[in-house]
Amino acid sequence: MREDIQTIKNEALAQIMEVTDPSELETLRIAYLGRNGKLNEVMRGIKDLEPEERREMGQTMNEVKGAIEQELIYRKESLKNNTTSTFDATVPGIKPQIGHLHLVTQAIEEITDVFKQIGFTRVRYPEVEWDWYAFGALNMEEGHPARDDWETFFMDTPTHKENGEMVLTPHTSSGQTREMKRLQTPPVRMINIAKCYRRQIDSRHLTMFHQFEGLVVDKGISIVHLKGTLDYFARNFFGPNRKTRIRPYHFQFTEPSFEVDITCGYCLGKGCKLCKEGWVELGGAGMVHPIVLKNGGIDPTKYSGFAFGWGVERTFTMKSELSIPDIRMTYSSDLRFLRQF
Amino acid sequence: MNIQILHSWLLEYLDTNASPAKIGEYLSLCGPSVEKIEKKGNDWLYDIEVTTNRVDMMSVYGIAREAAVILPQFGAKATLKPFHSIKSQFPKTSLPLTIKSNDKLVKRTMGVILTDIKNWKTPDWMKTRLEASGIRSLNAVIDITNYVMTEVGHPTHVFDYDLIKSHTLLIRESKKQEKVITLDNKVYTLPIGSIVIDDGTGTIIDLPGIMGTKNTVVNDDTKQVLFFIDNNDPIKIRKTSMTTGIRTVAATLNEKGVDAELARIAMLRGIELFQEVTGATLASKIYDHYSKPYTAKTITLSKSFIDERLGVEVSKNRVEQILTDLDFGVKWNKDNFTVSVPSIRAQDVAIAEDVVEEVARIYGYHNLPSELMTGKIPEPLSDAPFPFEIHTKRILQGLSGVETYTMSLVSGKEVDPKSALKIRNPLGSDNEYMRTSLAPSLMKAAKENNGEKDPFHLFEMANVYLPKKKDLPEEKMMLAGIFANTGFRHAKGIVESLLDQLHIEYVFEIEDAMYYVPNTRLKILSSKKEIGRFGQLENGGFYYYQFGIEDLRKIYKQMPTYVQIPKYPAQVEDITLKLHERIKVGDIIKTIYTNSSLVSSVELTDMYENAYTFRISYQDLEKTLTDKEVEEVRTKILGELKKKFGVTIK
Numbered sequence: 001m002r003e004d005i006q007t008i009k010n011e012a013l014a015q016i017m018e019v020t021d022p023s024e025l026e027t028l029r030i031a032y033l034g035r036n037g038k039l040n041e042v043m044r045g046i047k048d049l050e051p052e053e054r055r056e057m058g059q060t061m062n063e064v065k066g067a068i069e070q071e072l073i074y075r076k077e078s079l080k081n082n083t084t085s086t087f088d089a090t091v092p093g094i095k096p097q098i099g100h101l102h103l104v105t106q107a108i109e110e111i112t113d114v115f116k117q118i119g120f121t122r123v124r125y126p127e128v129e130w131d132w133y134a135f136g137a138l139n140m141e142e143g144h145p146a147r148d149d150w151e152t153f154f155m156d157t158p159t160h161k162e163n164g165e166m167v168l169t170p171h172t173s174s175g176q177t178r179e180m181k182r183l184q185t186p187p188v189r190m191i192n193i194a195k196c197y198r199r200q201i202d203s204r205h206l207t208m209f210h211q212f213e214g215l216v217v218d219k220g221i222s223i224v225h226l227k228g229t230l231d232y233f234a235r236n237f238f239g240p241n242r243k244t245r246i247r248p249y250h251f252q253f254t255e256p257s258f259e260v261d262i263t264c265g266y267c268l269g270k271g272c273k274l275c276k277e278g279w280v281e282l283g284g285a286g287m288v289h290p291i292v293l294k295n296g297g298i299d300p301t302k303y304s305g306f307a308f309g310w311g312v313e314r315t316f317t318m319k320s321e322l323s324i325p326d327i328r329m330t331y332s333s334d335l336r337f338l339r340q341f
Numbered sequence: 342m343n344i345q346i347l348h349s350w351l352l353e354y355l356d357t358n359a360s361p362a363k364i365g366e367y368l369s370l371c372g373p374s375v376e377k378i379e380k381k382g383n384d385w386l387y388d389i390e391v392t393t394n395r396v397d398m399m400s401v402y403g404i405a406r407e408a409a410v411i412l413p414q415f416g417a418k419a420t421l422k423p424f425h426s427i428k429s430q431f432p433k434t435s436l437p438l439t440i441k442s443n444d445k446l447v448k449r450t451m452g453v454i455l456t457d458i459k460n461w462k463t464p465d466w467m468k469t470r471l472e473a474s475g476i477r478s479l480n481a482v483i484d485i486t487n488y489v490m491t492e493v494g495h496p497t498h499v500f501d502y503d504l505i506k507s508h509t510l511l512i513r514e515s516k517k518q519e520k521v522i523t524l525d526n527k528v529y530t531l532p533i534g535s536i537v538i539d540d541g542t543g544t545i546i547d548l549p550g551i552m553g554t555k556n557t558v559v560n561d562d563t564k565q566v567l568f569f570i571d572n573n574d575p576i577k578i579r580k581t582s583m584t585t586g587i588r589t590v591a592a593t594l595n596e597k598g599v600d601a602e603l604a605r606i607a608m609l610r611g612i613e614l615f616q617e618v619t620g621a622t623l624a625s626k627i628y629d630h631y632s633k634p635y636t637a638k639t640i641t642l643s644k645s646f647i648d649e650r651l652g653v654e655v656s657k658n659r660v661e662q663i664l665t666d667l668d669f670g671v672k673w674n675k676d677n678f679t680v681s682v683p684s685i686r687a688q689d690v691a692i693a694e695d696v697v698e699e700v701a702r703i704y705g706y707h708n709l710p711s712e713l714m715t716g717k718i719p720e721p722l723s724d725a726p727f728p729f730e731i732h733t734k735r736i737l738q739g740l741s742g743v744e745t746y747t748m749s750l751v752s753g754k755e756v757d758p759k760s761a762l763k764i765r766n767p768l769g770s771d772n773e774y775m776r777t778s779l780a781p782s783l784m785k786a787a788k789e790n791n792g793e794k795d796p797f798h799l800f801e802m803a804n805v806y807l808p809k810k811k812d813l814p815e816e817k818m819m820l821a822g823i824f825a826n827t828g829f830r831h832a833k834g835i836v837e838s839l840l841d842q843l844h845i846e847y848v849f850e851i852e853d854a855m856y857y858v859p860n861t862r863l864k865i866l867s868s869k870k871e872i873g874r875f876g877q878l879e880n881g882g883f884y885y886y887q888f889g890i891e892d893l894r895k896i897y898k899q900m901p902t903y904v905q906i907p908k909y910p911a912q913v914e915d916i917t918l919k920l921h922e923r924i925k926v927g928d929i930i931k932t933i934y935t936n937s938s939l940v941s942s943v944e945l946t947d948m949y950e951n952a953y954t955f956r957i958s959y960q961d962l963e964k965t966l967t968d969k970e971v972e973e974v975r976t977k978i979l980g981e982l983k984k985k986f987g988v989t990i991k
Contacts, residue, residue, distance in 0.1 A: 099738035099798075102746050109731060119718035122727055127749070128762065128775065128806060128814050145393050145579060145596060155775075156763040158811070166813065168764070187719045195749065195804070199768060207768060208748055218716050223701060224652025227711035247369055248702045250392030256698030257392075258706065259374065276376075277366065287650060290694060304650065333745040333786030335793055 001045055002060060008038050009064045016071045022079050025072055032068055039065060103330060103341050104210055107316035108193050111212050114236045118229070120191040120214065123182075125175035127195050128155065131164030133174040137295040138253035146252045151199035168197035172213035172309050173253060176288070179215060180296025186303050188217040193312065203326045210312035217288060217298060217305030223256075226285060226306040234262055238319050241268055246285065254286020254307060265318070280318065283310030342393065342593060343376070346401050346491070347473045348385040353492075354405035354424075359417035361385040364408060367415045371702050372407040373398050386473050394689040396597040400494030402606075406685075410666045414703060424606055427613045435625035436502070438567065439541075441511040442630045446536045447549070449572040449601040449631040450512070451608045454502050456565040458482065459620035467618065476590075482559050482566060485614045487590075495570060495599050495607040496550065496591035502565040504557045509541035512549070512571075521545050523587065524558040535581040536573055550578045550595040551587050565624060568611050572601040602635055602684040637670065637681040642693040644676050650697045652712070655704060663703045664696070726818065729894045730802060733820060736842045740835050742800045742822060747782035748772065749803065755781035762808050775806035775814065779821035780856075780878075780885060787823045787883050796827035798835060802890065821887035829861065829877065832884035836875050840865070844898035847872070849927070856880065867896055911941060911960040912971045916979075917991040919951050924986045926953060933957060936981050937974045939966065952991055 012032045019025055032038050043061060046054055112122050125133075131142075140146050142164075155166035175192035192213040201207050214229065223246075230244040242265070246258035260282040264275035271278040285308035290300035313330050317323075324330065329337055348361050359367070365375035365387065373395070377388040391398045398404055405421055412419035436454045461480045463471075467488055468478040476487050486497045502508075515535040522528050531537070531548075538547035546557045550573040559566060572595075579596035582588060608627060615621045648654045660678075661671045669690075670681035682690045689695065701709075734744060750764065750772035762775040776782060779801055786799050800822035807815040824832040840847050849863040854876075862876030865888075873888035920929065926945060933943045933955065941960035945953060957978075959971050982988045 097741040097796075099740060099742045100744060101734055101738050102744040104746055105731070105734060105744060112727070118713060121719060121721045122725065123722060124727075126813055126816055127804060128816065130813065143576065143579065148393075153767070154765040156765040157808075160811070166762075183719060187717050189719055197750075199766065201768065207750065207772065216714060218714065220649060220716075221714060222650055222652030223706065224710050224712050225714040227706075227709060228713040231711045232713055245370075246706045247374060248372060248392075248698070248706075249374075250394045255692070255694040256701055287694065287697075290692065331746055331748060333747060333789050333799060335743060335790050335797060335799075338743050338745060338799075 001042065001049075001057060004042050005039070005057075005060055005064055008032065008042065009067060012038075012068045013071055016068075016075050019075060020079070022076060025076055025079075029072055033065060100339055100341055102338065103316060103322075104312060106341065107312050108210070108212075110237065111193065111312065111315070112191065114233055115191045115214065117236070118189075118232060120189045122191050122193060123175065123179060124194050125169075125172070125178050125192055127169055127197070129167055129169040129174045130160060131167055132162065133178060134167050134169050134171070136164060137177040137292065138173055139289050139291045139295075140252045144252065146250075153197055153199050169194070170198050171196055172211040173307070175213055176215050176253070176292060176307060177296035180217065180293070180298050184297065186217045186219070186298060186305075188215055188305065190215040201328070203328065206313070206327055206331065208331065211309050212312055212315075213307065213309040215288070215305065215307045217293065217303050219303055221287075221304045221306060223287065223306075226258075226287070226308070229306070230260055230285070230308070237315075238262060238265065243269065244282065245279065249284060249286075251284055251286055253289050253292050254284075255289045257284065257286035259283075260285050260308065260310075262318075282315065282318070283308065285309075342399065343388055343390050344399050344404070344491075345386055345388050345474045346404065347381065347470055348387065350401050350470050350492070351387070351405055351408070354402050354422045355408050355419060356422055357408070357412055357417060357419040359412050359415075359419065361387070363415070363417060364412065367411050367417070368404075368408060370707055371411045371414065371705060373404065381473060384473075393597060396594055396599060396688060397494065397685045399594055400490075401492045403494050410663075410703060414705060424610060425613065427609055427616075429612055429616070429623060431623050431626050436565070437508045438625060438628050439509045440628055440630050441509065441541070442632075443512045444632050445574070446512055446514065446577065447571050447573050448633070449570075449604050449629070450510070451570040451604050451630075452510075452625075452628045453568050453608065453612060453623065454565060454625035455568060455612075455615050455619075455621040456502075456624040457620070457622050458564070458566065458615075460618065464618060480559075481619050482563070482615075485611060485618060486568075488614065489607050489611045490591065490594070493603055493607040493610055494594070495572070495603040496594055497607055497611055498547065498549070498553055498569045498571070498591075499559055500547070500553070500557045500567040500569060501559045501563045502567045503563070505540055505546060505567065507541045510546075510569075511539040511541050513537060513539055515545070519545065521548055522555040523548065524553040524555050526555060529585045529587065532581060532584040534577065536577050548581070548587070549573055551582050551585075551592045552589050566615075566621075568608070568615065570604045570607055570611075572599060572604055598688045600635075600685045600687065601631065604631075605629075635684040635687065637683070638687060638691070639679050639681050640691070640693055640696055641677060641679045642696060644678065646693055647697055647700055650694070651701050651704070651709060653709060655700065659704070660700055663700050667699055667703070669696075669699070726890065726894060729897065730818070730890060732899075733839070733843065733890070733893065734800075734802060736839055737798075737800050737822070739842075740798070740838055742798045742835070745783075745786050745799050745801050746803070747779075747786055747801060749776055749806070750774065751776045751781060760808060762806055762814055777805050777807060779803060779805065779819050779887060783821055783823040783885065784878065784881055784883065787825050788881060790825070794826060796825065796831070798822060798824050798827075798832075818890040819887055820890050820893070821885065824884040825881075827884070829884065832886075833863075833875060836865070836873075836886045843893060844901040845872075845893065845896055849875075858882070872896070905962065907941075907960055907962055909961065909963075909965040911958040912966050912968075913956060913958045914971075914975075915946065915954050915956050916975075917947075917952050917954045918982065918988045919991055920953055920986065920988055922951070924988070929953070929982065929986065929988070930955070932981060932985060933978050936978045939970075939974050940978075 150170035152170050153168040157166045159165050172192045172194050179190045196211045234242045234244045243263045245261050249257045249259040251257040261279040262282045263269035264280050266272050266274050269278035288305040293300040361378050365378045369375050374390040379386045409419050409421035440450050463478050463481045463484045471478050474491050478484050486499050490496045515531040515537045517533050519531050537545045540546045549571040575596050575598040582592040664671050668683040672679045752771045756774045756777050761777050767773040802820045804816040805819050847867045852864045854862050858877040864871050865873040872892040875886040878885050930943045939959050942958040944956045946956045947954035
């Protein structure tokens, strides 16, 4: 019986909402609430119930009657005011104040996700680092011309006997031998994302920036695997149409070393004004130098590996084609900038 | 380092049918990176990046040598043309020259004296080529030295022979505080141990490999010249050049180790040009001091090593073909082979991996397949901080926080210089220290937005750097935030919401401290341990909070403990109390809570002058409370409040 009452209620409310002509409301009122209306019809069964149940049912019936009456009145009013036709839906909504995650955070999350899917572990190594990890272990002894590429900040602290001077790490590559030592035996599949610092500043270079460093060490790792990883990243981060290529380059800590290019996002490799014959530079990569493996405590006659390290900011702006004119804006706290992302 | 060369100059040594565009493309894929090809009249100018290990390519001839190997891989015709063999008339008797060399400092010295210079004007073809390469043309004699360097790749020098009265060149190391006046008339004090040339009387007459000196430089009165080539110890050259800041092209080449075998080619080419261009005649034999001529280094490796690193199998023939094209010698012993390295590549080819690179790049990286590695995946970090960090950031984003990244390097005003790491070579006094707190940075960030009239909340998660004795600093990940254009309760509410969403139990404790407006600063404790702080900053009046991320991570819960939803309705009532000035609302709420287990929640719903309205919910999980039961609790609470705080009920 309770169910019957609820059904009648729902049916009534639905019909009332459909009404466009006020006279129809009266018809509905009689049909549901009238002496021979649907509710009273059900009420006739009440006398067969136990007193306790009877009281409860009476209460329900009254509630339902009240609800239907209320709806009839409301509908009548709204038809009278004819609000439906004058309501202005073009009025702007009131938006809640929303928060924003920084570009760099979003980029790091996306990069991490892509590499996580192929078994890379994210780590983070010191920003204030020993010369040994930043250079020495990477086959760059002091005074080596290759160090010129890394304009480095030095700390005003005493030199450590074995580890040398304290520096602000100019690249995430300093995590390479630290990760090898942490794991001790391959496989290594690291993605190291951290702040890096270089002693330079202009519209294309920042004193502080972020890099992500990939490192894979295992038995039989080859250039083919590096290419596979780069292509996997390009497809999943930049889009399914993008391809990469590697070209000869030189770094002290990889042999051979590569410059990595990706097909231009605008022309997809055909060649346009924004790229070099269809390609844009992504960053450096290479096969881990045997001396680096040795410094990480790994036997280079048994294992080989590859590594790559690129700027987070640059990679992300390339993906989103944000065309931020001055990369220094990335580290501005101007809300007009931060709220765009 | 980059080198600019004209296409026409390259063709002097390269016979090819490939267009400049194709040459650029092919070289970039397998060798030096051609960054730009520019049309220059009827000619083309290449701008080529040469990596620091390949100083052998820093010349027209060096690029031609690479191109002759690379271009045919793409089906283009290309052959290297040899240097001209010159027919020179050496005199029967030579003008005197004594070279007292030092094998520790120089590998080779070569010199020849030329006399009767007829023409000092540089011919147009030479001027055009040099200037396209970014070298200023001065006069034919000087220009020949630069022309030879650019073409052959070995720096050369020319002295006024008559200014070397002793006709002696003594090569030695500089002593303490020795000074030179270079040919551009600048005075330098040399670092001790620099390579110098002395005329035998103690006077320095050249800074070899870097720059000539004023006392022997060719000038308008020069009649006879000494054309001189020295091949020096690269480490010493670099030290002197870096210390004095004399960064000539010669120095940047010499510090990377130029092949001493090239000296002879450069010498012969120089003599040819002196005769052709200036009409000079030879006045001596070639003085050549080369005590240890190059003997080929060898590297032994297996072909399977090459295949493994490349990831594909390359035939024996192909390996041998590539290496011999590049002038390497190859000797097989079954699957193993020994590679002998030509002098020109001795600088960068030393280990088996270097041989892999040579084979791979000429085979073509673009011809290798692309496949992901198989094999075991390492165990992920067991206790990685990253998921928590992003979780916290997302909560703050949900609470309308705007994330910012500010510089880790700050000025001495933003740290206590005694307990902060200092940078020895900062870019300026604004970035001299590693920060020990995020507060000054965020204050700056908030002030940067003083045009903003609406409330805002900036937050940052970043390391601070706490110095340690004789060790790397502790890099402590902090979370901090700043609020502007808002009130205390709104700001505090966000901090509370953050902790609620991290399911951290916490209490606040008032504790005044420097930099905060009195009575506004709160310590945030969990299980009696301080995890953070909140308060109003004196500077700017902003509200500020900070937490140690690891403090939060240790105690947060990803999921709360489930609490039974009450079956029975709560009784809710509003009570307005009048509080004396010194009474803390926090204490009132705490007292209401602790007085009866039936109080399920207490909220402050209104404040007006000294009248505070609290909404109290009474709840029994087992039954619906009767009015009488609620009254009992209420009476008890109010009694306690009156006794403890002297409140009155409105």
